[in-house]
Amino acid sequence: MSQSYPCYKPDVLQDILKAKERGTEAYKKGQYGAASAEYSKAIANFSTAPIPVDPESTTDPKAEPTVLLGTLKSNRSASYFNEKKYEDALKDADDAVRLRPDWAKGYFRRAEVYRVLARHSDALEAYEAAHQRDVRDRLILERLTKTKIILKDASMGVALHQLAPGRDLCQKSFMTPIQNMIFEYAVQMRNFIYLVENLASKECLVVDACWDIDGIIKFAQKRGLKIVGAIATHYHVDHVGGLPPPPFDRYRVRVDGLAKLLKKLPKIKAYVNPADIPGILKANPEIPQDRFSHTEDGGTLCLPMSLNIGLGGTVGGQSDHVSDGRSTIMQFIHTPGHTPGSQCVLINGCKLLSGDTLFMGACGRVDFPDSDRDKMYHSLQHKLATLPDDVIVYPGHNYGGEMTTIENEREHGLLRPKSKDDFLREVSNT
Ligand SMILES: [Zn+2]
Known part of the structure; x- marks a missing residue:
């Protein structure tokens, strides 16, 4: 079975970026419902294609469809998380990890959901994956340390x-x-x-x-x-x-x-x-x-x-x-x-x-x-x-x-x- 890759029509890139920006604005104001709605609009412009998009075809690496969709899923995961829609947040975090396996953020979002669901062993694994990909992020390290303490206490x-x-x-x-x-x-x-x-x-x-x-x-x-x-x-x-x-x-x-x-x-x-x-x-x-x-x-x-x-x-x-x-x-x-x-x-x-x-x-x-x-x-x-x-x-x-x-x-x-x-x-x- 061939892997399918996300893509978007070149003429909708501006719409995607604008919706993303509106989502980020709403998120910063604590309007998480509005934020996830804007991110959803951006995500709706993507479809999956059986062949990868030529990375040379876009000059901005952030506009590369896989990267962009991964970022949007991670952002929407954060919005869902704040709306306490943990199942949706986890699904988006998993997508972000799949789309951008080298990026710490997706794993961090996944870990955050596991943490509030008190699935501490799963959270530990995800925080460790995030930490391996970004050893300098202090929040990731702090959460990783705390999760280890919770698990030791539980034992x-x-x-x-x-x-x-x-x-x-x-x-x-x-x-x-x-x-x-x-x-x-x-x-x-x-x-x-x-x-x-x-x-x-x-x-x-x-x-x-x-x-x-x-x-x-x-x-x-x-x-x-x-x-x-x-x-x-x-x-x-x-x-x-x-x-x-x-x-x-x-x-x-x-x-x-x-x-x-x-x-x-x-x-x-x-x-x-x-x-x-x-x-x-x-x-x-x-x-x-x-x-x-x-x-x-x-x-x-x-x-x-x-x-x-x-x-x-x-x-x-x-x-x-x-x-x-x-x-x-x-x-x-x-x-x-x-x-x-x-x-x-x-x-x-x-x-x-x-x-x-x-x-x-x-x-x-x-x-x-x-x-x-x-x-x-x-x-x-x-x-x-x-x-x-x-x-x-x-x-x-x-x-x-x-x-x-x-x-x-x-x-x-x-x-x-x-x-x-x-x-x-x-x-x-x-
Ligand atoms: Zn005192």
């Missing part, structure tokens, strides 16, 4: 969901102007909220439940997850909610947070280092004391929750728990400095939720009245710096990145070995 029975106000939470509709102001503030603060999911039991824990409790609950529900507990990395309002800092306090509007989550889910507990409980209660006096479960340095909390039976009020104590590929083991590391009760959470020994203790290339502020620079030095240099290189670090804010590694921070950041004097000098300069 341990875990999924970690990183949520950000303005991206995954805090939808702008149905809001009063004052709420809008608070949410503007939320977006500025660049907080991350995390859901730690145990794949086998579909149970999850919320870490730093803040800003949009309804959004967090909805996110969990959409995935069929049951929220079985809350962890606070520290007491600051942008992590647990309560009365916001000035100038927003004068509106008497409170930031959504832990208090609301505990009220909506009356059976769950908040796992908090006791040194930060007074701070939480100051901004959220309505939380009853018995809703707190005290954590301690080195203590563990497991998912499914049934594994914790018998642990009593205080979580853990030292534990040699190793994940069996189904259970999720979270170990608390008390890291005072930013606040007295700041804590990080180590998930299955290989992922660290670092709260406001460690950021990419930086640490949390130590100029608050209850901050302690000496303790921060100890927390960073004697606790976090002792973790293995390949531990992935997920910070409490997006200051310079969504994630980093212990190795990276040991080489370039504040885990780099240094004297206390050097550290104190460094943090007082910032």
